[in-house]
Amino acid sequence: MSTTQSERLRGLxxxxxxxxxxxxxxxxxxxxxxxxxxxxxxxxxxxxxLDECAELSREASEVLDDTDAMGGAPYTLEVTSPGADRPxxxxxxxxxxxGRLIKARLHEGGEVVARIVTLDDTGLDLEVPGVxxxxxxxxxxxxxxxxxARVELExxxxxxxxAAAQDAKSTEHDETDERDARDGHDENKEEA
Numbered sequence: 001m002s003t004t005q006s007e008r009l010r011g012l013x014x015x016x017x018x019x020x021x022x023x024x025x026x027x028x029x030x031x032x033x034x035x036x037x038x039x040x041x042x043x044x045x046x047x048x049x050l051d052e053c054a055e056l057s058r059e060a061s062e063v064l065d066d067t068d069a070m071g072g073a074p075y076t077l078e079v080t081s082p083g084a085d086r087p088x089x090x091x092x093x094x095x096x097x098x099g100r101l102i103k104a105r106l107h108e109g110g111e112v113v114a115r116i117v118t119l120d121d122t123g124l125d126l127e128v129p130g131v132x133x134x135x136x137x138x139x140x141x142x143x144x145x146x147x148x149a150r151v152e153l154e155x156x157x158x159x160x161x162x163a164a165a166q167d168a169k170s171t172e173h174d175e176t177d178e179r180d181a182r183d184g185h186d187e188n189k190e191e192a
Contacts, residue, residue, distance in 0.1 A: 005029070008069050009038075016059050017042050020052060023092065025082055029075070036075040038064075041082050045096060048081040088149040094119050097151050102126075104141065104149035113152065114139060 009027050017024040017040075026041040040060060042048055057079040064070055064077070088094050088102065098116045105111045114126035123142035130136045 005069070012063055012067060012069055013040060013060055016056060016063065020056060022048065022052070022056075029070075032076065034074070036070075036073060037078060038070065038075050039078045039080065041080055043082050043096070045092070053079045053081070084153055085150055088151065091119075091121070091143075094124060094143075094149075101152040101154055102149050103152050105147045106141075106145050107147045108145065112139065112141065 006027060009029075010024065013027065014024050020042075022042040022044045024040070025043050026039070028037075028039045028041070030037050030039070040056070042053070042056065057077055060079065061077055086093075088097060094116065098119065101113065101115050103111060103113045112126065112128065114128040116124055117127050117138075118125045123140060123145075126139045126141060127136045128139050
């Protein structure tokens, strides 16, 4: 796809996507026999629902039909969300992956597989899983150290130590509330 066509499509489609509080991640035109496929990839912090993709597809189709942005050749329009294993290239991608396991290849060589605990504008605080019964360790990686990164698919994700500690704290608080309720204690009740 030419730069001019890409810019024109982005100019037409970005307002539609933004009106739905979505991010336009990618526009891709690929040949498919005598036709082409126009794939529009959208995402948001809350994820993307199938209904949103269908509605956006209808709106985009109308806008594209009213212009010559795709030229005269036939094409198929697809509106989709990014796959689970898509590359992490923007700060918002990392923010959406907090709590997930990632694999990052570093500029200096080597790679790190770790869970994102927190992040800021300069980098990631990671929890590197322990090996052979060892405890996980904390590691800080700056964004400028990362050559490539993507989310690792997990079929049985294990909670991070931070998440486990938060769950334990929450459970402890819930048990205290239940015990107080059983014993007739209520912090919100006024003494008569």
